[in-house]
Amino acid sequence: MKLSIRPATIDDVAFIESLGKRTVMDSVAAMRRPNPVDVMDNFDRLLQIVESRKHAALIAEDGGEPVGFLLMLHSLPDEVTGLDQAFIAYMAVERERRGGGIGAALLAAAEDEARKRGLPYMALMVTEENASARALYERAGYLTERRLLCKML
Numbered sequence: 001m002k003l004s005i006r007p008a009t010i011d012d013v014a015f016i017e018s019l020g021k022r023t024v025m026d027s028v029a030a031m032r033r034p035n036p037v038d039v040m041d042n043f044d045r046l047l048q049i050v051e052s053r054k055h056a057a058l059i060a061e062d063g064g065e066p067v068g069f070l071l072m073l074h075s076l077p078d079e080v081t082g083l084d085q086a087f088i089a090y091m092a093v094e095r096e097r098r099g100g101g102i103g104a105a106l107l108a109a110a111e112d113e114a115r116k117r118g119l120p121y122m123a124l125m126v127t128e129e130n131a132s133a134r135a136l137y138e139r140a141g142y143l144t145e146r147r148l149l150c151k152m153l
């Protein structure tokens with residue numbers, strides 16, 4: 001494996017859309033009984049929001065083949081201090097390539113980018129049941145700051 005992380009270009013948009021839509025159901029909580037069609041539409045909205053804000057898009061590539069991506073907002077005002085924070089909007093790795101450190105490499109590259117911009121911290125949201133994503137973030141030093149509670153009515 002010869003992994004490299006590079007900034008995304010316009011040619012990567014189709015890959016990001018495709019991998020995003022193939023993986024986004026993994027990242028939503030089953031308790032909300034999500035309808036896949038709504039989740040896909042919501043992923044399109046997420047891409048539009050990212051595109052409309054200051055952001056960085058990173059591609060993980062192995063032997064010229066894209067195998068993962070990460071989208072990071074880098075001017076999202078933190079609701080506590082009002083300062084700009086880095087925020088991971090979404091990241092994904094091809095299913096058959098998971099567990100090999102590609103997610104960790106994307107995350108480390110995003111953190112480097114945020115540090116270069118002088119941002120004080122990186123934030124993100126992850127569902128409780130997303131064990132592999134939580135393992136990745138916890139291993140990288142992320143702590144749970146608050147909890148989003150939900151009750152079916």
Ligand SMILES: CC(C)(COP(=O)(O)OP(=O)(O)OC[C@H]1O[C@@H](n2cnc3c(N)ncnc32)[C@H](O)[C@@H]1OP(=O)(O)O)[C@@H](O)C(=O)NCCC(=O)NCCS
Nearest residue numbers: 026027091092093098099100101102103104131132133135
């Ligand atoms: C989250 C994701 C990007 C991680 O990518 P990856 O390349 O597998 O990441 P890494 O290999 O760097 O690390 C994955 C960690 O999860 C662990 N892991 C994998 N499957 C796991 C499971 N079912 N339960 C617990 N841990 C698991 C790996 O062992 C590794 O932990 P370690 O570093 O302590 O060994 C990938 O699983 C993915 O694309 N998921 C779908 C989209 C998603 O949920 N995105 C996150 C949105 S918040």
